[in-house]
Amino acid sequence: MSAFLFTVPPLTGHINPAVGVAARLTAHGHRVAFACADPALVRRLAGADPEVFGCAGPVPGAAGAVRPPEMRGAEALKFLWEWYLIPLADAMAPGVRAAVAQFRPDVVVADQQAFAGALVAEHLGLPWATSATTSAEFTGAYDGLPKVARWLRLRLTELRARIGDPTGSADPRFSPHLLLVFSTPELIGPSAPSAPHIHYVGPSLAGRPATPGFPWEWLDHGRAKVLVTLGTANADTGGRFLTECLAALRERADRVQAVLADPGGTLLGTVGDKDVLILPSVPQLPLLARMDAVVCHAGHNTVSEALWHGVPLVVAPIRDDQPVVAGQVVDCGAGVRVRFGRVTAARLGEALDTVLHDPAPRAAAVRVRTAFRAAGGARAAAAHLERLAAESP
Template sequence: MSRLLFVVPPLVGHINPTVGVAAELTARGHRVAWACPDPELVGRLAGPGAGTVFACAGTPQGERPADLRGPEALKFLWEWYLLPLALAMAPGVRAAVEAFRPDVVVADQQAFAGALVAERLGLPWATSATTSAEFTDPLSGLPKVSRWLTERLAELRVAVGDPAGVDDPRFSPRLVLAFSTPELAGGSRDAVRWVGPSITARPSTAGFPWEWLDPGRVTVLVTLGTANTDVGGRFLDTCRSALRERADRVQGVIVDPGGTLEPGGDGDGEDVLVVPSVPQLALLERGVGAVVCHAGHNSVCEALWHGVPLVVAPIRDDQPVVAGQVVDAGAGVRVRFGRVTAQKLGAALDSVLDDPAHRAAADRIRTAFRAAGGASAAAVHLEELAREFR
């Protein structure tokens, strides 16, 4: 029996893929614990069998400007969130390691404290790569930003890790669990194990009106994930207009957790359902013709796990890279989040619904995803790493 500590940021999209892995490890007789700035979130997502959850500091200060895009948005993400998060989490992660005494630390790719604390204490660590964007070197065309980032990571290592260390805290030299496959993400690098999405059952969302779904029309799901409620109002309204124009053959489910959409007249509730949340996996399993989303890695992988093509409208962070992967794989169409009109969005939606090539590409990725092994394959790799160092 081994002991594994998962170090995760307080972000749903980064915790969800590891939940199934942790559950698989527990079922195999191993002990699992977590270190996270939001223990309640881990408990809610992982359920009553989550194991011990150690609290860490790590809450961003101030507000993130909603209109930042491109390199400025990426640099701001690092300055405002990722680097301060690592510094804030480090003492709590070290305390968790000392209390739990893990054989292996499983560090999220954006929770650098996990990798650097493990490095400092001489523990083996694996990377949990819950987005495939880093594998494409998104900073290759931005040498100044890349150099700035290298300098910041070096400073962070001196403060948190082993000053003599040389490994990039985003990529374990021993094991990187990539929750995707080359069929979507493209190339690879040393130590990467492509395990595919970790898709596991989640607590059901009570109250979804399943009887509302019309079997005579195609269902389109529109979602911007859990972290974009501050910028999505205009885009969701554009989607609603495009869906209404196709109400003879399409019905839309729009997820609006922030309540940004104003009541839209007679079409709401009949042709377009606006709800604060949905049981996304259950809805995809029931049958969805297309997903319109922000190209968040989890949303994209969950759609493609079910063979559903996408319209992607990336906003920031890794989303433009993931959107590019979807388009390059032939599984969807990209639109501009801030400028798309109902006419252009409708044309993109028509394309993914009517062109069989998009669904064929989505089916191809679905097959690759399901063959990769998911949570079970990830657990096997972690077991092997733990045995190597016991």
């Protein structure tokens, strides 16, 4: 049996796909561990079975760096790298080295935004796989931004000199040994790259910690059901958008019932009526099996989980990879895009009516669902990792 060390950033959407793969490997008798800057978050999402190594203290600069909600585009991307991803890699690197020394993995599975895992593994001569929890990097996102692309490459070169092997050459976002993409070309589109070491495995879905007390009996089987969510990292930006959503939903209360996730508490005063249920958190996976549409920020995990269930989307990207993912949803026909910062209740209502009543978005969502389920998910990802471990010296 082999040992696999998963290095992940302290972000729910990046940990959850790894959890499903780790569970498969554990079921096959392999040893599995995680290295993360937030061990408590990993334990909450992965349970008590895997060993978890804490591998960073406070991320330098990140605590005092609050990204303005209105920041978008290249400026937001630069902020993310300069104030979070690069400092996170520097902070994680010593702990990742210590975890490798103690756990002695045969393979390091490095999340695409946990650069320390890839660079430490390369420096130590360990085979490493990339866990690509968003497909934005595979769509030529920087083709029209050559200055941004050059800036990113320079930051990675400097990072390699500090924590990796200065003579190395692999981009820590793209393993030359094995690249696991938790999507499929049916969503990514024709730009999806092809190579023997690149494998499109579709979403990795695993059991999630239970959300206690969800009132399943509240759901009205006589009305279409809509989930509205902006994910776990956008509570500070969603007040206006959620308010417009609420207005659009109430105008359709005779035929639409909605569950609205509001972790920031923007609208919690309206909890409890029969038309819109507003909660700080919801059991997203089991809920999606009962939904007819999703309104979201185009986060990769939410989009993938909705399409896994064949549910069409209204997408309102905010920043980072979300505009790219939103473009994928629209291009494959599975949804409608609206402008997060300027959308009105009227426009949201039009978009919602389209995905609920036009058969084309649902048919496209079902096509992606078929591709996702055929790709194999966590089972396929685990098999590729086992093969990499078996073939490595």
